[in-house]
Each structure stands twice: as structure tokens, then as C-alpha cells.
Amino acid sequence: MPKSQVRKKKVYTPPTDVRPSQTAATSKPSPIWLPIAAVSLIVFGIGWLVVYYLSETLYPVAAWGYWNLAVGFGAMVSSLILLSRWR
Structure with a gap:
């Protein structure tokens, strides 16, 4: 049986x-x-x-209530934004 021809591949540019x-x-x-x-x-x-949860919502600022969560998570999200600009 005859052997098939081998195709030459072009170099990718x-x-x-x-x-x-x-x-x-x-x-x-x-x-x-x-x-x-x-x-x-x-x-x-x-x-x-951590301070907010361990103090049973009395500290860092009791008057803010659940906005203390927004402060904590907002700080972490802003750090992620900073880290996205890191080269």
C-alpha cells in the first residue's frame, strides 16, 4: 500500500x-x-x-447599627479596587 504524503505546516504568525x-x-x-x-x-x-460582632453590636459605633457592616465590607471592597491597579 502506498504511503500518504506528509503535509508541511505553515509557521503561525x-x-x-x-x-x-x-x-x-x-x-x-x-x-x-x-x-x-x-x-x-x-x-x-x-x-x-470582628469588633462589631464580638461586642454584640455595641462597638465600634452603636448608633450606626447595621451600617457598621457596610463600613467593614466597604473597606475590604476598596482594598480590592486598589489591588486591581497593582502592577
Whole structure:
């Protein structure tokens, strides 16, 4: 039985309009305060919620009621926003 021909594969070259721009590779690194602020906000938010639950809603601010949850979770969400900008 005759052997089939082997096809030669072409070398793939990506299209020029899809290549990532060179400006993204040459951008500056993040400032040193950014990860420090993000970690501080995470610790602050967790600490706020822990104090709120352990004090049976008397502390940090009793008059705010359940808005204390918004403060704790808001601090953690803002830290995630900061971390999304970290390079």
C-alpha cells in the first residue's frame, strides 16, 4: 500500500492588529504605598467586623447599627479596587 504524503505546516504568525501594544510593557511599577494601603484596608475591615460582632453590636459605633457592616465590607471592597491597579 502506498504511503500518504506528509503535509508541511505553515509557521503561525499572529496578525499585527491583535498584538499587544508596547506601552503596556513599559509602564511604571506601582508605588510602594498601594499594596501597603490595600493590606491595611483589609485588616481594618476585618478588625471592624470582628469588633462589631464580638461586642454584640455595641462597638465600634452603636448608633450606626447595621451600617457598621457596610463600613467593614466597604473597606475590604476598596482594598480590592486598589489591588486591581497593582502592577
